[in-house]
Amino acid sequence: MRCKLCNSFVFLVILSIAFSLDDSKWLINRIKRSEGTELILDEVNYDKWARPPTADGSATTVSVRIYVYFLGAIEAQNLQYTAHILVRYRWLDSRLSHSNGVIEGEETLRNKLWTPHLYLVNEHDSTIMGTGKEDVLVSIQTDGTVLYSFRLKMKLLCLMDLQKFPFDDQKCPLELESWGYNTSQLVLDWEKDTPISVNKELQLTEYSLVDSWTNKSTNDYSFINHEKGNINLDNSKFSGNYSTLTVHFHLEREIGHYIMDYYVPSIFLVVVSWVSFWLDPNAVPGRTTLGTSTMLTFITLSRNIGSSLPKVSYIKATEYWFLLCTVFIFGSLVEFAFVNSIWRRKQTVEVKKKNSKYILKSTLTPQQKRKAYGRPEDRSLPTSTESLSSNQNRGSVQTLSITSISKDPLPYNIPVEEERHAKKSISKGVFTMTPQEVAQWIDRRSRLFFPLAFVFFNCVYWIFVWF
Structure with missing residues (x-):
């Protein structure tokens, strides 16, 4: 029993020593890398505020690559969307060339180096993901090439066109632009090999990602000729063209x-x-x-x-x-x-034909206008016995003579031609419909028309x- 306890104790001691040696090696390597970086910076009298020099004095080129982890929380109310991305910048700083192998570091190393001043043009809010310094990674190659990588969680503005909502599709941008250097000093460019990568398992709640593409451009911030006090804004260091990189996300709304x-x-x-x-x-x-x-x-x-x-x-x-x-x-x-x-x-409706035109016309026309004849009370009556005769000189139509109101069954005269026309109309026949029949007829037509x-x-x- 004692032998077993002794063996276990010895094993634990050896294991702890091994881990201590590994930690010591890691710490020693870290110190060496840090010392190596300090030596390099001291040798060249490195100034982190100075832009990396180029052989021909041209602008420094910064290549960019983006990996999209997540897109979501597209808020139409606020015209913004959320993105989690990994951004990597690459540029050549000949002052950092060395022969000590690849030097890697985190935020501490980044604070000692020159870095391009870039910002998100359509940014609403952004933070570096995580709480530790390990979310920033910097590596220096032997030829002086610097790789600067970091993860971002951000809210970006997206001007949406909602005319076809909910059958709309949106093109939301992610814009990177140089802040402190114009195109004569710094040029942004996309990596030639896969400048933008999207997580293959990316799932959005309300949209689907149809496509994504990149482009580069320049924005002109030249000021109009204007002097304020003794300061000429045309000569400001912030005037000129600024390099811009844009990622476009084509999003299509799920309509289910x-x-x-x-x-x-x-x-x-x-x-x-x-x-x-x-x-x-x-x-x-x-x-x-x-x-x-x-x-x-x-x-x-x-x-x-x-x-x-x-x-x-x-x-x-x-x-x-x-x-x-x-x-x-x-x-x-x-x-x-x-x-x-x-x-x-209460009154029936008289129609010429039983079709939509005549039924609706007769229904909507007031009753008084539908009565052509047969209403003596609407006409003026002669008040005395008189003889109505035609004027032979004018050639007017023949009329019937009325000698007495009490003896004549008709209280007034009807021209002969009008009387013939009225009889002819009655002979053709007029259909009558009750109001209830008209109402039911309209309902039947509505069942088809609507x-x-x-x-x-x-x-x-x-x-x-x-x-």
Whole structure:
């Protein structure tokens, strides 16, 4: 038993010594690298505020590569999105050439070197990921090439076009630009080999990443000729062209949520409003309740869908859809009010033919205008016995003579030609419909007209949002 305890103790001692030796080696190597860096910097009298010199005096070139870990939290309300990325800068600083192998360090080493002053143009907020210094990595090659890498978590502005929301796609940029050096001093360029890489397992909640690409450009910050006091802004060190690198993310919105939670329910509500056409025109409580309840439900549904969007000056696709559905639901209410008012009329409707044109015309035309003849009280009556004769010199039409109001069955004269015309019209026949028949006829036509019109406007709408 004692032998086993002794063996275990010896094993632990040996293991601790081994780990101590490894830690010592790591610490010694770290000290050597630090001392090597200090020696290099001291030998060349390194000035971290001075830009790396070039052989021909041209601008320093900084090559950039970006790896995208994550894209998400795209906030349309604030016009911004979140990104987690790894950025790596590469440039040549001939003052740091050495023969001691690759020197690596973290934030402490970076603070001793010259680094390019770059910033995110469309940045809303950004922080270096992690809390330790290990989130920054710097390595110096033997030829003086410096690799500076760091991880960023940031919120970037994205000016979104929401005209086709929720069938929209957005192109959100990530812009890097030189801050302290114009193009005569520093030029930004993308790495020729894979300048942008995206995590293959990247999953977004509301969007899908369709594509990403890079481009480079220059921004002109030359000031207009203007002097403020004794300072000429044209000669400012900040005027001139500045090198810019941009990554574009093409994002396409996933529409499944909106189809199932907004469009399908709204279509059902419009269809439900048409049930009113199958109810009796005199069923006031049922048809009124059906129309108002569908209208209020649809308005509530539409308010929820647009609550997460910013207030914009143009009309979005969802608002066109809202207007379309509102017109059809409100139209069913108006149709009910119309047929109910007809249903409650007492007088029959006379029509020439039983088709839409004549039925609607006769229904909408006031009763007095539809009466051509047969209403003696509307005409002026002779007050004394007189003889109405034709004027032979003028060649007017023949008239009937009236000698006495009490003896003549007709109280006034009808020209012969008009009398013949009236008889001819009556011989053709006039159809009569009761108000109830007219109301039911309008309901039957509405059962066909409303669905066909809704299908037509749907075709126009979906062509608009998809193309």
